Amino acid sequence: MTDANFPSDPLIGLLLRLLYQHYSQDIDTALRDAGFGDIRPAHANVFPFVPPEGITVSGLAELARMRKQSMAEAVEQLERMGYVERRPNPQDRRSRLVFLTERGEAVRPVTHTTAARVEKRWADLTSPDELEELRARLLRLLTELRTGS
Template identity: 60%
Template structure:
């Protein structure tokens, strides 16, 4: 079997996905910092991305984000200290608490989404709209299959 020289070997898909995510996340981090939200860290996206207006238990956030319960609990605690989320008693289960975005917290998602859309437009200009949509479709199909037929995010 012939080995390709180091430069000719295709990069690992994991590395490529991580680098693309870093580019995307850096743009969002920069926009958040410029808007006065410099205390938000990338792992906080696991919270902001999945909290609905009616609130959500940490256990459900954990499942939606695909992270460990300890990781999610830590992110929620950090965001609560920073004033982005609050926990309130569950109306149907007094033993449980729901996570809600505060007024400050509700400002994050629209800014992050607008910035993300800008990154995607930039990528579409560089790569081509069709190529970017093919990438999106392929990733959605892969994630759907990996997650047992569930729809991807």
């Protein structure tokens, strides 16, 4: 990197965080422009993990790798804002499942389109092959970490 203020040998975690900040800024701008300006960064941990059949808050927290209490708070906020709803779990009367509402479902095309545009820009800045290689290596690393291999 040519920036004199940037570490000469940055840790991978720093690079991932800084890239994610660029990525999330573009997503936040697109959401705001589409009328979803009330969505906060913590809410981004919910939308990608809610399947059509619903999921428990504990399941969401596990998939997003965050504390159950933090996920419960994000779900409560999104429920008040009309993005998700909780319904009784037919398999377990003690729990409830989280579902996206119609408004919540409308968020996904905005984020997916914007994410594709960001990735296209990154591929243009590097190369499509390099970006796909990065994706494959990150996915492999994540899979190994999750399976404990």
